[in-house]
Amino acid sequence: MPNTVSSAVKLSADRPSGAPLALLPAMPAQPSRVEPVEAPRLVPALVDGKRIWVECPEWCTLDHVAENDKYLDDLYHAGEMADLNVPRFNEDGPLLLGFARLGIDSYSTKPEYRVPFIVLDEGAGTGDAAYMRPEQAEEFADGLVAFAEQVRKMARTIGGRK
Numbered sequence: 001m002p003n004t005v006s007s008a009v010k011l012s013a014d015r016p017s018g019a020p021l022a023l024l025p026a027m028p029a030q031p032s033r034v035e036p037v038e039a040p041r042l043v044p045a046l047v048d049g050k051r052i053w054v055e056c057p058e059w060c061t062l063d064h065v066a067e068n069d070k071y072l073d074d075l076y077h078a079g080e081m082a083d084l085n086v087p088r089f090n091e092d093g094p095l096l097l098g099f100a101r102l103g104i105d106s107y108s109t110k111p112e113y114r115v116p117f118i119v120l121d122e123g124a125g126t127g128d129a130a131y132m133r134p135e136q137a138e139e140f141a142d143g144l145v146a147f148a149e150q151v152r153k154m155a156r157t158i159g160g161r162k
Contacts, residue, residue, distance in 0.1 A: 047072050057116070059102050076105040084123075096123030103131075 040055040045064030048071070054064065060077035069075045079102035085094035100120045105113035118137040121129040132140060 045069075045075060047075065055106070057102075057104065073105075073107040073109055075107055076103060078103050098123045100137075 041058060042053045043056040043064055045052055045054045046068040049068065051065075052072075054075065056064070057077050057079075059079040061080050062076075062078050064075065067075070081099040081101045083099045084097045086097050087094050098120055100118055102116060103119050104116045108114055113131075118132045118134070119129050120132065120140070121127075130140075
């Protein structure tokens with residue numbers, strides 16, 4: 001087996017005078033700072049009484065140990081609720097018209113629930129809910145703003161303000 005160092009020397013010695021020496025291509029510039037990759041947040045959960053660890057989004061407010069779901073695909077993540085309460089002059093206390101929250105059902109058998117969504121639930125407790133992607137929630141929020149302006153205009157009409 002030839003000695004690589006002496007072979008390299010021999011090859012360079014064999015090249016004609018003034019011929020360019022083949023060089024390796026320049027290395028691309030390396031980033032000066034590597035952004036750290038955020039590790040997923042792991043939290044304990046009980047599934048059928050057995051403790052496991054699951055990835056949990058930062059916005060999730062559920063206690064997965066207290067939930068103690070029967071099956072892994074029952075485990076879901078939910079954020080804080082934003083309530084829409086309506087004041088009433090004919091009843092004690094406001095009416096909960098609905099609430100919205102972030103959610104993800106990471107272990108769902110339905111793929112569309114395995115990505116984060118916004119859920120809007122009506123306040124009567126019937127279980128009727130609208131699940132929205134971010135662009136749908138933005139459109140819904142625009143509609144709420146327009147609705148609020150109409151309600152404000154009605155209030156000013158009967159309240160004597162313009």
